Amino acid sequence: MRGRLYKLGHRCLFLASSAKNVNYEQASFCQWNRLHAFVLRANACGCSTSSVARFSWEGTSSFAILVSKLEATLKDDSVDEAWEAFSNYRSLHGFPQKHLLSRMIVLMSYSSKPYWLRKAYNLVLVILEENPCLLHHDPLTKLAFTLVRNQMPVPAATVMRIMLENGIYPSVKDVWNTLFFHLVKTEVGSYLASDVLVEMCEFALYHNVNERRCHKQKKLIRPNSTMFNLVLNSCVQHGSVLKAQQLIELMSQMEVVADANSIIIIARFYEMIGQRDELVKLKNHVDGVSSLTLSCHYQQFYDCLLSLHFKYNDLDAAAELMFELYRRLELLQSCNGGSTKGSQLQKQSLVQIGSSNLRMGFQILVEPEHLGNNFIVEAECYSGLILSSNGKLVPSKKALAKLIDGYLRERKLGKISDFLVRTEKELDSQEINLSFEVMDACIQLGLLETAHDILDDLELAEVSVRPSIYGSLLRAYCKRDMLEEAKVLLKQMRKVDFFIKLSDTKVNMQEAIAESLHLLGDDPDYVRCLVGKSELAELLDRENRAANSASRLIYELNSSILFFCKVKMMEDAMRTYKRMEQNYVYPTAQTFIHIINGFSSLKMYREITIVWGDIKRKLEDGVLIPERDLFECLLWNFLRGGYLERVMETIGYMIKHKMFIDKWKYKKEFLKLHKDLYKNLKASHARTEAQSKRLEHVRAFRRWAGIKSNL
Numbered sequence: 001m002r003g004r005l006y007k008l009g010h011r012c013l014f015l016a017s018s019a020k021n022v023n024y025e026q027a028s029f030c031q032w033n034r035l036h037a038f039v040l041r042a043n044a045c046g047c048s049t050s051s052v053a054r055f056s057w058e059g060t061s062s063f064a065i066l067v068s069k070l071e072a073t074l075k076d077d078s079v080d081e082a083w084e085a086f087s088n089y090r091s092l093h094g095f096p097q098k099h100l101l102s103r104m105i106v107l108m109s110y111s112s113k114p115y116w117l118r119k120a121y122n123l124v125l126v127i128l129e130e131n132p133c134l135l136h137h138d139p140l141t142k143l144a145f146t147l148v149r150n151q152m153p154v155p156a157a158t159v160m161r162i163m164l165e166n167g168i169y170p171s172v173k174d175v176w177n178t179l180f181f182h183l184v185k186t187e188v189g190s191y192l193a194s195d196v197l198v199e200m201c202e203f204a205l206y207h208n209v210n211e212r213r214c215h216k217q218k219k220l221i222r223p224n225s226t227m228f229n230l231v232l233n234s235c236v237q238h239g240s241v242l243k244a245q246q247l248i249e250l251m252s253q254m255e256v257v258a259d260a261n262s263i264i265i266i267a268r269f270y271e272m273i274g275q276r277d278e279l280v281k282l283k284n285h286v287d288g289v290s291s292l293t294l295s296c297h298y299q300q301f302y303d304c305l306l307s308l309h310f311k312y313n314d315l316d317a318a319a320e321l322m323f324e325l326y327r328r329l330e331l332l333q334s335c336n337g338g339s340t341k342g343s344q345l346q347k348q349s350l351v352q353i354g355s356s357n358l359r360m361g362f363q364i365l366v367e368p369e370h371l372g373n374n375f376i377v378e379a380e381c382y383s384g385l386i387l388s389s390n391g392k393l394v395p396s397k398k399a400l401a402k403l404i405d406g407y408l409r410e411r412k413l414g415k416i417s418d419f420l421v422r423t424e425k426e427l428d429s430q431e432i433n434l435s436f437e438v439m440d441a442c443i444q445l446g447l448l449e450t451a452h453d454i455l456d457d458l459e460l461a462e463v464s465v466r467p468s469i470y471g472s473l474l475r476a477y478c479k480r481d482m483l484e485e486a487k488v489l490l491k492q493m494r495k496v497d498f499f500i501k502l503s504d505t506k507v508n509m510q511e512a513i514a515e516s517l518h519l520l521g522d523d524p525d526y527v528r529c530l531v532g533k534s535e536l537a538e539l540l541d542r543e544n545r546a547a548n549s550a551s552r553l554i555y556e557l558n559s560s561i562l563f564f565c566k567v568k569m570m571e572d573a574m575r576t577y578k579r580m581e582q583n584y585v586y587p588t589a590q591t592f593i594h595i596i597n598g599f600s601s602l603k604m605y606r607e608i609t610i611v612w613g614d615i616k617r618k619l620e621d622g623v624l625i626p627e628r629d630l631f632e633c634l635l636w637n638f639l640r641g642g643y644l645e646r647v648m649e650t651i652g653y654m655i656k657h658k659m660f661i662d663k664w665k666y667k668k669e670f671l672k673l674h675k676d677l678y679k680n681l682k683a684s685h686a687r688t689e690a691q692s693k694r695l696e697h698v699r700a701f702r703r704w705a706g707i708k709s710n711l
Helices: 002-019 027-042 049-075 079-093 098-109 114-130 137-149 153-165 174-183 187-210 215-220 225-237 241-254 260-273 276-286 292-297 299-311 315-334 397-409 413-426 434-444 448-460 467-479 483-495 509-520 524-531 535-546 549-566 570-582 589-601 605-621 628-641 644-656 663-674 689-705
Strands: 349-353 362-366 386-389 392-395
Touching: 049 079, 049 098, 079 098, 098 114, 098 137, 114 137, 114 153, 137 153, 137 174, 153 174, 153 187, 153 663, 174 187, 174 225, 187 225, 187 241, 225 241, 225 260, 241 260, 241 349, 241 362, 241 589, 241 628, 260 276, 260 292, 260 299, 276 299, 276 349, 292 392, 299 315, 299 386, 299 392, 299 397, 299 549, 315 392, 315 397, 315 413, 397 413, 397 434, 397 535, 413 434, 413 448, 434 448, 434 467, 434 535, 448 467, 448 483, 467 483, 549 570, 549 589, 570 589, 589 605, 589 628, 605 628, 605 644, 628 644, 628 663, 644 689, 663 689
Parallel strands: none
Antiparallel strands: 349 362, 386 392
């Protein structure tokens, strides 16, 4: 009996030692077997046969049973039973082998219930902390897809970041495109997508410099134009100006080519921040597009540029752009609907963004003739200044009303006449009847002298005027008893062979009106003039009532502040800011963002705290609209400067206004810059009250960001 038991002990020892040669993922199993083998040998002489045999059976068979059950439940796609089997296995042996762990994550990912998705996400976080080598790109990709499709952007973005930081890249590059496509569908997802794309660019640039990854792996994380277009478009839609600016600069660094979609999105961004000069640079390349389809696609581009001309009150530039579009319309018509046979498509070209003289600009590759199929910008015109009809771009009535109203306010009536004369003389299209529409609108609004002056200028330039305009103006003069003006008009009418039957000496106004009605007859233009206000007249009246000189001035002042901040002339920037207040022009969030970035470039974080005081006062007075971009800019700079009290104060404002905060990003930045800040200092050892408060603010931030601390 004792001999048989001795042999059994040796067999167990052999099994335990052989387990060392098996390449299991978990060392705990091997150690567990060795432990029980040791017990068998130690008790070979003193233990009963039954107790030792039972102990050995548990050690060698429970592992196999648990693995078998886990595999069976995973094969049956029973998530509840699989989780129970997984939990039982983990409680005894830790994590299972990599392929079983991956199947468990995939099974939970395929569940439509948020409960299991959250469990899968939490499991990934635990694995990341304990043994990141067990993570694989396939289950992580599937989990990220399911999370983002179920409107869970924060966990989805976190999984994407885990893949990036641990080098677990999807095997197919298009996976990133699809993830970003779903992520940007929500506002929070848009904020996260921009941060993730920035981090992806940093990883790609870092690996390019250090050559740590093979060429194939680097290609898997190198962003393409589709990713940039998706995220840039969402940034513009949600007003994330800072991130949009950063992404445009990264496009240049990554040498990503900006296609037709990119150019339109960039145009909308520059229109938001009032950077007209950058759009003018892009215009030189967009104007070369000869395709009728692509020409229509650039409706938003010209709309943004024309909008900025009006915002800067540059009426001459607006008039020139409108005339170019009218002329472009004729050119397309003369080319049989815009056929591009024989024309050569534009190649890629470099566009300078920012000032090359100041060495602070950058160049971006553009290809205006290329329109990617993966993502198409919605063809909607936000300002409504440019219309698209049958593939042709023309300025709208609203644009014409803005131009006429602007010139009238500046008392530049001659500019209106010059624009109309040039249009009538150089363009032969029957679709363009600007002089008639403008004079008709002026007559309807009672601007009779303006209409008559334009009429005189047109006659002087030998531009033919429709008879209905003479009749409408004469009728308006008679209604207002402006007899002298009516007589002058009648003389002009005779010179152009209108109303020649009337006496040259005596003029009966009633007879003149009757004669005009008789001669005009059923002229549709004249009948239309009598019905009511035209569309142009309505828009012109609206522009006259809505004009605000302060809103135009803010763009000029913000542009000046931005220039001074870029060249690090902060004293001039602050003087311009004070001039805004003296002129009763309220600064916008963009104004403060320029100033904060200017001080940040000089690492003058203390000055930013002073600006923060001014911002708070304006927020309390209600003259400044709280914007997430502004608070994020403040939070980022306060964190970099180590002003943790201001950090928590800014976080409080963001929480108050229900603004999303990307904790992952700020947690990472804190650990990068202030990981050991007050790490070994206890509150009882603080020397001063100020030091004690700083310690409390550090603790508060660590709690908020979820950073484990020994404080």
